[in-house]
Amino acid sequence: MNIGSQYSGDRTCKFTLWAPLVGEVTVKLVAPEEKIIPLQKDDRGYWHGSVSNIDPGTLYFYQLEGQTDRADPASHSQPKGVHGPSQVIDHSSFSWSERQWRGIPLAQMAVYELHVGTFTTEGTFEAVISRLPELRELGVNAIEIMPVAQFPGERNWGYDGTFPYAVQNSYGGVNGLKQLVNACHQQGMAVILDVVYNHLGPEGNYLWGFGTYFTDHYKTLWGSAVNFDGPYSDGVRNYFVQNALYWLETFHIDGLRLDAVHAIYDFGAKHILAEIAEAVAQLSQQQGHKRYLIAESDLNDPRIIRSPQVGGYGIDAQWSDDFHHALHTVLTGEQQGYYKDFGTLEQLAKAYRHSFVYAWDYSPHRRRYHGSDASDCLSSQFVVCSQNHDQVGNRMLGDRLSSLISFDGLKLTAAAVLLSPYVPLLFMGEEYGETAPFLYFVSHSDPDLIKGVREGRKAEFAAFFEIYGQEAPDPQAVETMERSRLNWEKRHEGKNRLLWLFYQKLLQLRREIPALANLDRNNLEASVVEPEKVLQLQRWCENSQVLCWLNFSQEVVEMKANIPTGNWKKLLDSADSTWGGAGSQLPETLSTQSQPTLILNAESVVIYSQ
Template sequence: MDRHPDRQRVRGRKHCADRPAGGASRRRPEKGRRVRIWAPKATTLDLLVGGTDWTEGQPMERIPLTRDGDEWDVPELPHGTAYGFSIDGGPLRPDPVSAEQPWGVHGPSRVFDTSTLAWTDHGYEGVDARGAVLYEMHVGTFTPDGTFHAAIEHLDHLVELGVDIIELLPIAPFPGDRGWGYDGVSWTAVHDVYGGPAGLAEFVNACHARELGVCLDVVYNHLGPDGNYLAEFGPYFTDKHDTPWGSAINVDDDGSEGVREHILASARRWFTDFHIDALRLDAVHAIIDDSPIHILAELANQTQALAGELGRPLRLIAESDLNDPAVITPVDEGGWGMDMQWADDVHHALHSYFTGETHGYYADFDDEGALEKVYRGAFYHDGTHSTFRGSSWGHEVPASIDGHAFVVYDQNHDQVGNRAVGDRPHLTEVESLSSLALVLLSPFTPMIFQGQEWNSTSPFAFFTDHNDELGPLVSQGRLNEFATHGWEDIYGEDFHVPDPQALETFTGSKLDWAEKAENGPVLEFVKHLIQIRKGEPSFASPDRAATRLESLGERQLVLHRHSSRLVINLSDEAVSVPAGELLLTYGDVSSDITVGPGSLAVIR
């Protein structure tokens, strides 16, 4: 979730549609062409068509379209055709359901025929995200080249590590060449710099050949301010609700039928046309829906039915700060039906325990019982008072919801990138491994952030590539955001906030793969942790009731998972625990299970 506070507000006016309409075509397009376009705001609509080698400034052919209610008929367009739309005689606008934007978010769209893709994953039966080992990847910084094709070179590394599913940060087209992707302006296209739709398909094919699943981070709660033209076509936004990004996506106001169908069609497209295994839904608390059926519940029902049709597991993972188990409660029980949700409270408790930081939202986790509580119930705030929010927050998780429904991590793009300088936690090696061991051996679904497996020191800063008008506002907004909040206590008075618009902020965030060889022992230790998680029933279990985190003393922890244990000793004194079979050790651990200072042990 991109929490940048200075995002410009993009507002659309209310519009009352006379009849239900689809944001995407009502029947599935063939040969990559569009059949109809939903544009209820247009009085006239012209199709502008160019050649496959369209370049800026070349005139395009204007074809008036035939209107049918809120939709407009579009003639067949061959694969590779550059095209756009003119609304009421205005300038070219990209297709709202574009498949490809090779000339950027302001340029024309290009027809992409997905039947031209050479799929080789016919024997692939899918990977279930629940309980899997997830790996969060930003395509642009994962390799020096920053493309899908370049990332394929490192897939065998992830297989050897034990990763099950790669979770890609948003890949929708966004302004410029570099960014996190949360300023995307399309729900159906793929950022061209990464390799476009063909590059995504090549990447998914390569992953599935290795039995690796792929999860896409999709952003249905807002669109970026630069290159977002949807409001000109239809009532995509509403002032009925307000969000951190301005007016809300219209899923429950007049004319919302087409917007809802656009979202549902986008999800279907990723699952069917690109063989995606799971979708991570950004900040679902900002998708405000007072309809009788919440859009997420409708999406859950659609996805469940589609999984049956395709014969492989399809999962929906929500990011939500509501601490409300209704998000992952089945639709027929009154919930939104998400399969899983991120559990930020687990991260916050781990981070506060290992770093000692208590500024901002970490203030609520300055509690010696916080870590134990989140391992018992996933949420720290389960109806308790949140000093950061200034109110009571959250609800208790019912015992019927198992641990695999929660995705946990001690690093991710938000928690690293939204720090003032984008730095990873400043921990010793044993502290880093202890924190990650608590993630990997938990009853939850664990996620590793790129490079964490070898204890990477590469930062992941906030970076953008906005135009000359918006760019300076973003840069200044970033400086203003970190002017307070006690960052001087962490970095010192002279710390420098990287300019998100500067190229070196982006290039400095790329993974340093040379560290992988330098930190070989750390990498091997993490591999063994993952093997234990998968191979030992006690650690593979999602049973929260059989999980207990115990403090033996200051900086001494034991994670009990059924009859197995993870013992962490970060104190200056050795600690002895009941005997058992040693599965993995770090530091000084004797055969009688005496764990020395700065050591840890996994015991059966």
């Protein structure tokens, strides 16, 4: 059932609110004129009513029990912020010019995650559009936008949103997002939107007042869980199913990234993820345009992406945190927190071969067995990265890999991700070695909440004070967000430019060489050369083959290579001076007969093709 305000285009608007425990509901128009319209309740707890002589832009509340004003839980726009009235929107007024667009297969995507507020100086949807041509030139064909559901103030990562249907007003609102999606499609780029169905933020969360949306039966990191399986959960489920369809249908979004699904608790016979997947599959079939769902989960549970026919939820893909953790620890040597479970090159090789490192293996960090075998799932159902908003922003100083490893290490990192048999995700700025941090920031208005957030961050990182000699940056300060903005001009300078070109070349090879373009980890061999700390990677597809060596050692390595049958020509060598390297000592060609001793520069990667 559609909920919220549905403007029909003839100065008529239908209002629908799910509030089964409320005894009286009216629509209270507050601008441009004041008016009260009673709604009628059906037997499922939905309140309905139509209002005539109403124009787009009209501001309104729902009034409960004749005295409490509440913004629409399914508000499409909150022009005065999370504490103000909702706004009637005419979605039909936007003129789309991407009618031939039919999307990009997930297996062909190269995804670029960005935060609208810090991607540009302006921090708007419109400003993102001006940078799309360079992203296309780089080789990116999909952008993943961090959450844009209305949050308090103007500064936030987006995970404190409290109006899941409303587009953040400071970013450009409804039309701004549509213009961005329209521009992306015109340039052949898909759009993935990050959505949060496991919790709502603390400020402006008026869903609490309706009495049915949350449950204390389960607890999450953010407090009470969303009520997906308790009494009066049917309307809650519909609320989030319709939200997924709303973004895909009304805004022409190509896919949704579902935040932290491990914090969604549902023990009913049909999991809410399965219900969302079923609804999205129906929409895709109706429109002849495949839409994708990508889950973030730390469970290593392939049930999320298995088909319903074998008891799965039917989600299209999920992030593989194991790949990131294995790569990060090999590069940096870090071992704190969940990194305790990682640190060997063999674990990275296992991630290439099996997607998960922990597939019902004992996890020292968790002190229990963790994960399950995902060998029956497709390689294209896994998204991998070396950096993302969580893995950078949840560090105390928001430091990127560019602050932790060498320039040669950054090239090696790029290759490790882009040579994998999985869907790659880049985090904004990594393609040129951005050094600005990505810090945690908010702009709450409640003094007690601000104090609580500050103290929480301080306590979370108290153990790091002696290491860094400072406390975590103030998340409420404007300067914290401003420090997180990209220095976009750096992409044309010195080694930043070389790194950008290196990413571009890797993305080109990934598109054009069948052995790399075909995402099938069954057509792959990944082995470790010890003690040299070298990963040997071989991939093939029909007559196309590539052979790669990734040297994770900080020393030059000499090794006797076991060359597979055939003649091999060098395609890319990060040690070449072209890429800012010290100069390569590797031959241009290799053959089975020669079996040469290879000299690999420290932190380098070389790719040969047959």
